[in-house]
Structures are given as structure tokens and as C-alpha cells.
Amino acid sequence: MSTSKTTKTPAGRAAAKPERGSRASPKPAKKAAPKPRSLPPEQRVLREQLSQTLEAWMHGTPRLDTQVKLAKASGLGQTTIGRILNCKVAATIDALQQIAAAFGREAGELLMSPEMARVNYDVARYSKLPVYERVRVDAFVAEVIKEHAESGKGSKE
Numbered sequence: 001m002s003t004s005k006t007t008k009t010p011a012g013r014a015a016a017k018p019e020r021g022s023r024a025s026p027k028p029a030k031k032a033a034p035k036p037r038s039l040p041p042e043q044r045v046l047r048e049q050l051s052q053t054l055e056a057w058m059h060g061t062p063r064l065d066t067q068v069k070l071a072k073a074s075g076l077g078q079t080t081i082g083r084i085l086n087c088k089v090a091a092t093i094d095a096l097q098q099i100a101a102a103f104g105r106e107a108g109e110l111l112m113s114p115e116m117a118r119v120n121y122d123v124a125r126y127s128k129l130p131v132y133e134r135v136r137v138d139a140f141v142a143e144v145i146k147e148h149a150e151s152g153k154g155s156k157e
Contacts, residue, residue, distance in 0.1 A: 046111060047087040050096075053110050054085060057103050064102060073102040 039047070057064070064070045067085070071078040075098055083089040084099075091099075096107040104122040126134065 043090070044087070047090065049113060050091060050110050051085050051087050053112070054099065057105070057110075061103060070099070070102060074098040 058070060059065065064073055067078045067081040070076075071081050074081075074095075076095055080089070080095065081099075084091050084095070093107065096110050100107040100110055104124045106123055121137075126137070129137070
């Protein structure tokens with residue numbers, strides 16, 4: 001007893017045709033992998049900047065120096081962290097905020113170029129200082145920058 005019938009193809013060859021109710025079904029054709037889209041330069045630059053800044057922050061913070069540690073601290077998935085580091089996804093504002101919060105920083109700092117570098121400090125702890133202490137910190141930073149400029153060392157070393 002056969003579970004299939006034979007029919008003739010347009011070329012005259014016999015082809016097996018499964019009976020009704022049979023579990024045999026033709027395999028779907030494989031789809032070609034989608035071609036990677038080329039990003040506009042400004043998007044590529046932002047993703048690369050985010051990746052470089054995040055990598056530097058991780059390198060400088062032992063408690064968050066791996067994707068797994070950062071994922072746990074930020075509440076994001078480790079895969080998401082990896083994709084951001086590899087410039088594979090456009091990070092959402094929420095993701096930037098979660099990452100920055102894990103470091104005690106502001107989300108916008110992740111997108112700043114090195115030329116726009118800010119003083120590296122714990123924003124959350126700084127904001128808890130009394131006003132007179134914040135004024136002292138700001139004055140100290142301004143004085144160091146002024147002395148550096150007056151010494152003729154320039155803005156980069």
C-alpha cells in the first residue's frame with residue numbers, strides 16, 4: 001500500500017505527490033540572508049562614539065568591566081550590551097539612561113566626543129553635595145584648567 005500517488009510533471013517525469021492527510025509536506029525554500037544596510041555616516045559615527053565611550057567607562061570601572069556585570073547593574077540584557085559595543089543596534093534613550101545610571105553618569109555623556117570631554121566624576125554623589133561644596137569643586141576645576149592654559153601646555157597632551 002502506497003502513501004503517495006505519481007503524477008506527470010510538465011517535463012514528462014514522474015513526481016511523487018503525497019496523499020491527503022499525509023504528514024509529508026514540501027520544504028519551504030530557504031530565504032537569502034538580508035543584505036546589511038549601510039548606515040548614514042552620522043549614525044555610524046554616533047554608534048562608534050557610543051561604543052568607544054562605553055568601552056572606556058567599562059575599562060575604568062572594575063565593578064562594571066564586563067558585559068555581564070553591566071547588564072546586571074543596568075537592567076539591560078547582556079546581548080543588548082554586546083550589540084551596542086559592536087555598533088549593531090541603535091541604542092534607545094532608555095538604554096542610554098540605564099547604562100549611564102549604572103556608572104553614576106548622565107546619558108548624554110555617552111555620545112560626547114573626546115574633544116567635548118567632561119570631568120569624570122560620580123554625578124549622583126556630586127548632586128548630593130551641599131551647594132558650597134559643589135561651588136568649591138567647580139572652582140577647583142576652573143583653576144586647574146586656567147593654570148594649565150597659562151603654563152602654555154595647550155589643551156591636549
